[in-house]
Amino acid sequence: MSKLAQPNLSDQGIADPTTEPFWQACLERRLMIQKCASCGHHQFYPRPFCLSCEAATLDWIEARGTGTIYSLTTVRLPVTEELPPPYLVALVDLDEGPRLLTSIDAQKASIGDTVRVAWRERPGLPPLPVFRLV
Amino acid sequence: MSKSLGASPIYISGAAETPLGKVTDQSELSMVALAAKEALGEAGLRVKDVDAVFTNYMGEEGSVQVGEYMGIHPRYAESSDMGGASFEFFIHHAMLAIAAGRCEVALVGYASRQRSRRNRKRAIAPTDGTLAAQFEAPFGIHFPIGHYALSAARHMYEHGTTLEHLAHVAVTARKWAQLNPKAWSREPLTLDDAMASPMLCDPLRKVDCCLVTDGGGVVIVTSKERARDARKRPVRVLGAGESHCQWHVAQCPDLTVTPGVVSGREAFGMAGVTPADVDVLEPYDNFTHAVLLYLEDLGFCKKGEAGDFIAEGRLAPGGSLPALTSGGGLSYNHPGALGILLLIEAVRQLRHEAGARQVEDAEIAVAHGTGGLAFSTASTVVLARE
Numbered sequence: 001m002s003k004l005a006q007p008n009l010s011d012q013g014i015a016d017p018t019t020e021p022f023w024q025a026c027l028e029r030r031l032m033i034q035k036c037a038s039c040g041h042h043q044f045y046p047r048p049f050c051l052s053c054e055a056a057t058l059d060w061i062e063a064r065g066t067g068t069i070y071s072l073t074t075v076r077l078p079v080t081e082e083l084p085p086p087y088l089v090a091l092v093d094l095d096e097g098p099r100l101l102t103s104i105d106a107q108k109a110s111i112g113d114t115v116r117v118a119w120r121e122r123p124g125l126p127p128l129p130v131f132r133l134v
Numbered sequence: 135m136s137k138s139l140g141a142s143p144i145y146i147s148g149a150a151e152t153p154l155g156k157v158t159d160q161s162e163l164s165m166v167a168l169a170a171k172e173a174l175g176e177a178g179l180r181v182k183d184v185d186a187v188f189t190n191y192m193g194e195e196g197s198v199q200v201g202e203y204m205g206i207h208p209r210y211a212e213s214s215d216m217g218g219a220s221f222e223f224f225i226h227h228a229m230l231a232i233a234a235g236r237c238e239v240a241l242v243g244y245a246s247r248q249r250s251r252r253n254r255k256r257a258i259a260p261t262d263g264t265l266a267a268q269f270e271a272p273f274g275i276h277f278p279i280g281h282y283a284l285s286a287a288r289h290m291y292e293h294g295t296t297l298e299h300l301a302h303v304a305v306t307a308r309k310w311a312q313l314n315p316k317a318w319s320r321e322p323l324t325l326d327d328a329m330a331s332p333m334l335c336d337p338l339r340k341v342d343c344c345l346v347t348d349g350g351g352v353v354i355v356t357s358k359e360r361a362r363d364a365r366k367r368p369v370r371v372l373g374a375g376e377s378h379c380q381w382h383v384a385q386c387p388d389l390t391v392t393p394g395v396v397s398g399r400e401a402f403g404m405a406g407v408t409p410a411d412v413d414v415l416e417p418y419d420n421f422t423h424a425v426l427l428y429l430e431d432l433g434f435c436k437k438g439e440a441g442d443f444i445a446e447g448r449l450a451p452g453g454s455l456p457a458l459t460s461g462g463g464l465s466y467n468h469p470g471a472l473g474i475l476l477l478i479e480a481v482r483q484l485r486h487e488a489g490a491r492q493v494e495d496a497e498i499a500v501a502h503g504t505g506g507l508a509f510s511t512a513s514t515v516v517l518a519r520e
Contacts, residue, residue: 013263023268045265045382071291071389073283074336075276079257083274089335091284091384101384103273111291128272 014125018046021060026126029119031063033098044098065117067094067131069104072111090115092131103130144229145361145368146517148173148354149481152245154467155318157348162192163203165245169352170204177354178363179239184354186210186237188224189244190217191471200243210237216378217505218418220244221353221473222397222513226374228355238357242477245350246469254346254470265382275383276335279343279421281507283335285389286423290337292390292438295426297337299441301328303422304341304464306450311461313451313491318347319465342422344462349469351478369484369517372407372498375400376513383508391431392509394502398432401500401514409433412516413496414483415449415457416476418504419464425449425457427509428502456493459483473503477515484519 009015015023022045025032033044038055042063049056070091078085088104092115105118115131122128150172152165160168166189174180187197187208196213200206210231216223221242228240248254256279258264258271275281289295305325311317323341331341361368377396380386402408409432417428426440434455435443449457460466460479467475480499482488497519505511 010263013267015268016263016265019265019268045269071284071288072336073280073287073338074333075274075280076332076336077256077276077279077334079274079276079280080271087274089273089275089280089284091389099384101270101273101275101382111287122272125272130273 009126018048022046023126025062026129029127031065031117031129032060033063033094033096034058035061042096042098044100063094063096066134067092067115069109069111069113069115070099072104072109090131100129105130105132109133142233143358144232144371145356145358146353146371146477146481147356147361147364147368148175148177148179148352149478150176150352151316151475151478152350154316154349155347156249157247158250162245162247162350163200165350166192166200166243166352167204169245169350170241170243173352173354176364176366177356178365179354179360181206183239184208184241186228186231186240188212188228188240188242190215190220191244191246206241208237210240216511216513218420218471219473219503219505219511219513220471221477222374222501222503222515223376225355225371225477225515226376226513229371229374232355232357238360240355241352242355242474243350243352244471244474246471247348248470249346249348269384270382278507279335279338281383282421282423283338284383285427285508286337286421288389289423289426293441294438295423295441297329298325299426299445300337300342300422301325302445303419303425304328306444307419307458307462307464309450310459310491311465313489314461314466317461317466318345319461338421344420344464344468344472347467347469349467349475351474353474353477353481367485367519369481370520371515372518373401373403373405373516374514375404378506378511379509381506381510386508389508390427390437392427392504393512394428394431394504394509394514397512397514398502401516402433405516407498407516411498412455412500414459414480414493414499415455416459416480416499416501417457418472418476418502419458419462420468420472420504422464424504424509432500432502432514451491459488459491459493471505473501473505473513476501476503480517484517
């Protein structure tokens with residue numbers, strides 16, 4: 001991990017103490033997940049032990065940033081002021097294994113499509129990992 | 135008949151709805167109190183006989199608030215939040231507590247005025263530092279339609295489930311609701327009507343989503359000895375089971391399978407019956423596709439076959455597995471937590487007092503609840519007429 005680019009995202013309610021490294025890496029547009037040094041299992045969100053072998057030997061690694069759409073919906077109702085509908089919300093399975101809730105920056109996509117991470121700028125917040133079709 | 139609790143059978147000896155629909159002349163607490171009086175009246179008991187309180191969504195330390203309101207100082211209490219299925223969980227917990235001698239008359243209750251108050255939330259607070267705020271809210275997922283849409287979309291992808299299959303659930307619920315004078319939505323609904331419903335979060339349309347109404351209810355769970363006081367026929371609790379899976383939708387390993395696999399196995403196992411023995415099913419229809427997943431997970435059909443099973447009319451009035459007999463959350467009432475009403479309808483069916491919607495000779499009923507986001511929780515209760 002690089003040194004903290006901006007301290008205390010967890011103090012601002014943007015992160016929590018365990019996810020601080022993830023959001024700090026987002027500031028550098030890097031998608032980080034946990035890898036177990038004992039069994040090689042990848043997991044996300046971060047925990048203090050491996051959900052596969054229960055070892056506490058977890059490292060942050062940078063994900064390749066590629067994956068597959070596991071499921072997908074088009075949100076057609078207004079949810080927040082920042083996001084005018086319609087837009088795509090998806091579950092993406094990273095090639096390393098962990099599944100992320102995210103957005104697909106596209107008009108249309110399908111389950112099974114391959115995607116790559118992209119970064120959505122947000123005022124006053126770390127860039128958000130979203131995905132684009134490849 | 136019941137394997138685990140054969141020596142100490144447990145009964146539901148009272149069951150009553152609160153005022154339903156749009157309730158402007160009562161508070162949530164007074165609604166529960168009214169239903170409690172009615173249910174205890176059926177049970178032949180008084181408020182002072184109640185020695186256990188189980189509730190959810192009645193504010194902070196909910197059982198304390200409900201207890202205080204009715205003057206109950208229980209020796210057993212629970213305010214667990216298992217979402218809308220909490221009340222099926224509570225039947226499970228109450229039957230064990232009564233069997234263990236820790237209490238004798240359990241009041242399970244809930245009321246909401248979410249329609250009148252317009253306090254149903256649709257988004258996750260984005261800045262409270264929770265995992266949901268960090269990893270779900272920023273993407274604008276609708277709470278909870280978006281979560282359930284991801285489940286429905288995957289079931290369609292894996293099993294060829296269609297929008298027509300989902301529409302058949304809505305039409306089935308409406309057919310039953312037309313037989314229930316207390317149902318909120320009773321106007322005719324055809325398959326074409328359902329198919330024309332506007333999309334909200336693909337593949338879920340307005341017609342696939344449950345109502346938002348005021349309502350609630352109370353059931354009284356008690357021992358065989360105290361059930362003898364009942365003025366209406368008590369219904370035996372044969373078995374119950376529970377489980378839960380993910381809170382955050384991305385943490386669910388398989389969105390086409392619910393924790394109902396476990397709760398159903400546990401409940402049927404304790405009851406010593408199989409799905410083939412069930413005369414009436416009350417599934418928690420917060421969304422249409424939910425009913426498909428339960429039929430598969432509880433063992434009424436194989437994975438991927440529920441769509442056709444429903445399209446054949448099996449759940450409808452006159453079908454081989456009457457289900458949603460009140461009209462369900464889709465057409466009867468959905469007060470934010472439907473689980474209590476599923477139990478009440480199952481009890482009425484087994485007492486043979488359901489009027490125009492009565493399932494003939496109903497002897498075994500199942501109430502199956504869910505809660506949370508995309509089937510986080512599940513609890514199954516098997517009830518029998520004796």
